Amino acid sequence: MSEVSSGAVPAAQGSPADLVRQLLDALGADLVTAGADLGTRRHCDWSGTPGADPVALIRPRSTADVSRALALCHRLGQPVVIQGGLTGLAGGANLRGGEVALSLERMSAIEEVDPVSGTITVQAGAILQRVQEAADAAGMMFPLDLGARGSCTIGGNLATNAGGNRVIRYGMAREQVLGIEAVLADGTVIGDMHKMVKNNSGYDLKQLLVGSEGTLAVITRATLKLAPRPAGLLTAWCGLPDYASVTRLLHYARAHLSGGVSAFEVMWPSYYDYVLEHVRGLRAPLDTRHAYYVLLESPASDAERDAAGFEDVLGEMLSEGVVENASIASSNADAARFWAVRDAPAEFPVLMPGLIGFDIGFSTADIGAVAAQCETMLHARWPDMTTLVYGHLGDGNLHVIAHLDDAPPDLAEQVDEAVYDLTRAWRGSVSAEHGIGSKKRAYLGHTRDAGARHAMHAIKRALDPANLLNPGKVLEPVSPSVDLPGAS
Amino acid sequence: MSEVSSGAVPAAQGSPADLVRQLLDALGADLVTAGADLGTRRHCDWSGTPGADPVALIRPRSTADVSRALALCHRLGQPVVIQGGLTGLAGGANLRGGEVALSLERMSAIEEVDPVSGTITVQAGAILQRVQEAADAAGMMFPLDLGARGSCTIGGNLATNAGGNRVIRYGMAREQVLGIEAVLADGTVIGDMHKMVKNNSGYDLKQLLVGSEGTLAVITRATLKLAPRPAGLLTAWCGLPDYASVTRLLHYARAHLSGGVSAFEVMWPSYYDYVLEHVRGLRAPLDTRHAYYVLLESPASDAERDAAGFEDVLGEMLSEGVVENASIASSNADAARFWAVRDAPAEFPVLMPGLIGFDIGFSTADIGAVAAQCETMLHARWPDMTTLVYGHLGDGNLHVIAHLDDAPPDLAEQVDEAVYDLTRAWRGSVSAEHGIGSKKRAYLGHTRDAGARHAMHAIKRALDPANLLNPGKVLEPVSPSVDLPGAS
Known part of the structure; x- marks a missing residue:
């Protein structure tokens, strides 16, 4: 297969002003806004990676417009960068310079809830919470x-x-999709x-x-499964003595x-x-340490x-010593109090400015050893570093936070490389x-081998031969x- | 995109004897058997569509061999056709003539069961039942x-x-896969x-x-999820008065x-x-008709x-009139007796030689009306036709069987077209x-639009530019x- 570049940003013909004029002529002022007229509108995602402003913003009202x-x-x-809610953490929706931004914000309709088929049909710009609410109003649940x-x-x-906290039961975003446009x-x-x-057709x-992050197509509508x-x-907070007990509890509870x-x-x-020390308003779910x-x-x-x-399962785990101590939520307030401890990372950007965060995955069997080795390695190299480890264990998903006061400017690069x-x-x-x-592009080869990346490039060239969708x-x-x- | 043909069988250079000699020279007699030496070995799947014999059979022992x-x-x-257990029903593993067959039968190892991670790693030629047994031996279940x-x-x-009976709870084959080679x-x-x-990498x-049916790559190994x-x-047989009751039972039971x-x-x-009339040994689960x-x-x-x-759910459905009559299996023998009624299609090829079978999908909301319209339409055109309708309703999967004694030779084509x-x-x-x-290729456009088929062709050309894998x-x-x- 030919080795055509599919990562560099291609250059459009003509000046930015020419381009804007051509877009306006063809698509009209309702759909196209020149970059100069965009005011203080935000064009960057939540990743903290740098992002340029668009040459123009296109806001289609229909699939035909797209x-x-x-x-x-x-x-x-x-080149075109597709933008949704701009909440991504990997810089996937940021611009590198010279691109047009295509925002799906005007295509936000919830088109149909079909309770008999258990489906909801929405436009791509629909806000997740609106979709959850529409499902709820129909007596069902959109679990993402x-x-x-x-x-x-x-x-x-x-x-x-997208993943989240309930992947272990309901799957990732891809498992919620029945149809796509x-x-x-x-x-x-x-x-x-x-x-x-x-539908094996x-x-x-x-x-x-x-999962192709805007590099292969613009998703405009979808039909999603409802649960x-x-x-x-039922919610409980448990303290456990070792990693073998953690995986034993996972398997016993699932079974x-x-x-x-x-x-x-x-x-x-x-x-x-x-x-518990730094985030205001949290209460320890247990008075014992584990x-x-x-x-x-x-x-x-x-x-x-x-x-x-639920009580039987926890009772059995306590009697086996798998769980050392546990508290079962007896009210929604109790459950919210437990979840507040888990949801504390929302405060981290304020508590630890410049923190370095990781979203890495391993087999469930390996996570205990990986986490220990990771914290040991980071503390050996940076003795004053704060490291925090937590994760969605059943999904093999580990989050690691690293933070150093008065960090050298290249700390993030060094910690990234080490982790x-x-x-x-x-x-x-x-x-x-x-x-x-864009944030982890240099590390893709750490997870995917040359053959897999070779196939990805071939597919990218097949569907976007001029490398115009979210280039780079x-x-x-x-x-x-x-x-x-x-x-x- | 260019309109290169990607469906016709390409022609290899040289004579079949030349080809066999080149394969033998390069891969050795352990891996390659000439077509002439294959004896009575079966090369066709269960679809009933015609299939040619291979020019040669390659039986690799490793991924490196493949x-x-x-x-x-x-x-x-x-061109190469990949063959597994040859149990397919769509002619996907049959040869059209001139191809080499590549069988994965020697790559059948179950390499690892990892009970902590809940995974099993197998070679592609592993028999499904062996995989189920290995999971069972580890105290878990492979649900496909x-x-x-x-x-x-x-x-x-x-x-x-592949799908099957338990897709509603555990998903299709694709939902069981964590890793692939x-x-x-x-x-x-x-x-x-x-x-x-x-793993969003x-x-x-x-x-x-x-689901690409051997047209894009040869799958050699996989890591699968265990449940x-x-x-x-818990098993019950229910009789219901109308289609609205069927979907009501489905939703009530799921909730x-x-x-x-x-x-x-x-x-x-x-x-x-x-x-009940034609298959020996079946007993009616209920003495009432519905x-x-x-x-x-x-x-x-x-x-x-x-x-x-389970009893509460059925009790509620009976009291609402959603279920008119029900029998709960009180033993494995009862459950087996109920399942025997559902598994009767295994006898159909003997009872109805030349039967025409359909495996079609619809939204759950539509299936009641589609099934009625389908039987009405078939009986209007062929008044003496036997039609049988059953399906995996929660998955939107309908099976329709059509059979006519003394059928004209082109009946299957006519019924296919109508359905x-x-x-x-x-x-x-x-x-x-x-x-x-091969069996439904002419009807792909009935389900997938021109844009989707255009993208499929582009991907096929990208990964198999010479159209050598399972061509046609x-x-x-x-x-x-x-x-x-x-x-x-």
């Missing part, structure tokens, strides 16, 4: 949930394959708006587009709780001690029976749920070479 | 299950995204053998390869059964009456509590779980043209 806009940019050789729910959009959730770089519309759970394009709404949630496990959030003492803390949640269908089962090298050594993922974007994100500039057997 | 074989065939321009379990292989299950047409190995549930190639093994299964619904098999009277019959199954974690919940036209009119899927293969399957010979806005 198609016309992309077909035009394709003819002009003009994350902290940015009030700002993030379904299009962004799908483009980045998307527009390719040249304006071709893919109309796969189906409602079928089973050719390649599953939606699964390729989900039954649980009658309630013995009728409703399964909807959250299994693990916190290491580094995290627990820090947030090697690991677990926030366990299970959905209940029958409040009384499932609560009895991602460790990730590679453990055959882990450099991005469990946040995506690669996810993939390195040039496809890696692979050794072929017998090719000499 | 890579060497494909690199060689790539240099020779030699289908009638062909004793013959089908994991590689084939993944290549076709595959070889592209030119011999490039993609090494994505991860164990992480969350670039395009999800495994989700593209799963907790339920303590038991109120703590363990959820692991099977929701719906049988129409046409099916029920036929099998407009719909449902086999409902729910996994139990706590035998006593979950059984009480697939109806499928298109209801925006359904021409293949819910069996795949497109899934995709029509030439990519459809799409209208681009403003392109004049």
Whole structure:
């Protein structure tokens, strides 16, 4: 396969003013705003990585508008960055300079709730929380949930394959999608708006587009699965003596709780001690100290029976010594108090300016050893560093926070390199749920081998041959070479 | 994008004898058997569509062997058909003539069960039932299950995204995969053998390869998710008065059964009456007749509590009149007796030689009307036709059987056209779980629009530019043209 560059930002023909005039002429002033007229509008995501301002902003009102806009940019050789709620953490929606921004903000309709089929059909710019509310109003649940729910959009959730706290029970964003509509770089519309759970009719394009971070197509609409709404949630806070007990509790709970496990959030003492000391208003769920803390949640269908089962499971784990101490939430207020301890990272940017955060993935069997090795390694190199470790254990997702007062300017690069090298050594993922974007592009090869990256480049070239959609994100500039057997 | 043909079988250089000699020289007699030496070995799947014999059979012992074989065939321009357990129903593994067959039968190892991570790692030629047994021996469950379990292989299950009876609870084959290893047409190995549930590091190639029916790559190994093994299964047979009651039962059961619904098999009277009359050894689960019959199954974690919940759900449905009559299995023998009625289609090929079978998908809301319209339409055109209707309702998957004694030779083509036209009119899927293969290729456009097919062709050309992997399957010979806005 040819080694065409697919990472560098291509240059459009003509001056920025020319470009804006051509966009305005073709698409009209309702859809196109010149960069100079955008005022203080924000164009960067939450990653903290630098982002340029767009040459122009296109705000389509329909899929046909998106198609016309992309077909035009394709003819002009003009790169485009797609923007949703701008809540990403990997710089995937940021501009590098010279691009047009395409925002889906005007395509935010919730088009249909079909309670019999258990589906909701929305435009890509729909805010996640609005989708959750529409499902709730129909007596069901849209289970994807994350902290940015009030700002993030379904299009962004799908483009980045968003995760969150309830993946262990309901899966990632990709597992919520039944149908998708998307527009390719040249304006071709893919109309796969189906409602079928089973549909083995050719390649599953939606699964390729989900998680491709705006580099392969613009997702414009989707049909999503709804889940039954649980009658309630059972919540407990547990203290455990060692990592083997943590995985034993996970497996025992999954096997013995009728409703399964909807959250299994693990916190290491580094995290627990820090947030109780520094984050205002938190109360310790237990008055004892442990090697690991677990926030366990299970959905209940029958409040009384499932609560009895929940108590049985914790009783058995306590009697086996797997759990040293536990507190079961007896009210929503108790559960909220437990979750507040887990949700404390929302305060970290204020408490630890310049913090370095990681979103890495490993097999569940490895996480205990990886976390210990990671904290030991960081403290050996930076003795005064604050490190906090927590994660979604059942999903193999570890979050590590590193912070140093009076940090040297290149600290983030050094810590990134150290943690991602460790990730590679453990055959882990450099991005469990946040995506690669621009921030982790240099480390993609730590998780994906040359053959996989080679195939990704081939697909990118096939669907976006001029490299106009979100150029420079996810993939390195040039496809890696692979050794072929017998090719000499 | 250029309109290169990607459906016709390409012709290799040289004579078949030349080819065999080159394969033997390069790969050795252990891996390569000439077509003439294959004796009575079967090379066709279970679809009933015609299949040619291979020019040669390659049976690799390792991924490196697969890579060497494909690199060689790539240099020779030699098309290859990948074969697993040959249990497919769409002709996807059949040969058209002139191809080499690549069988994964020697790569059948179960390499590792990791109970802590909840994973099993296998080679593609591993038989599904062996994988289920290995999971069971580790105290867990591999939930994918289908009638062909004793013959089908994991590689084939993944290549076709196999479904089955328990998709409603555990998902299709694609939802069981965490990691994959595959070889592209030119011999490039993609090494994505991860164990992480969350891994947003670039395009999800495994989700593209799963369901691509051997046209994009040869899957060689996979790491699969294991589920907790339920303590038991609760099973009931229900009779219902109308379709609204069927969907009401589905939603009520999903919301109120703590363990959820692991099977929701719906049988129409046409099916029920036929099998009780014609299939030996079946006993009617109820002595009353109804407009719909449902086999409902729910996994139990706590035998006593979950059984009480199951009775409560059925009690409520009976008192509301949603269920007219029901029988709860009080033993494994009862449950087996209920399942025997649902598993009767295994006898159909003997009872109805030349039967025409359909595996179509619709939204759950539409299935009642589609099924009625389909039977009415078939009986209007062919008054003596036997039609049987049943399906996996929660997955939107309908099976329709049509049979006519003394059928004219072109009956299958006529019935196909009529049923697939109806499928298109209801925006359904021409293949819910069996795949497109060669049998339904002409109808792919009934479910996937020109834009989607255009993208599929582009991906096929990107990963297999010489069209050597399973040529002529899934995709029509030439990519459809799409209208681009403003392109004049």
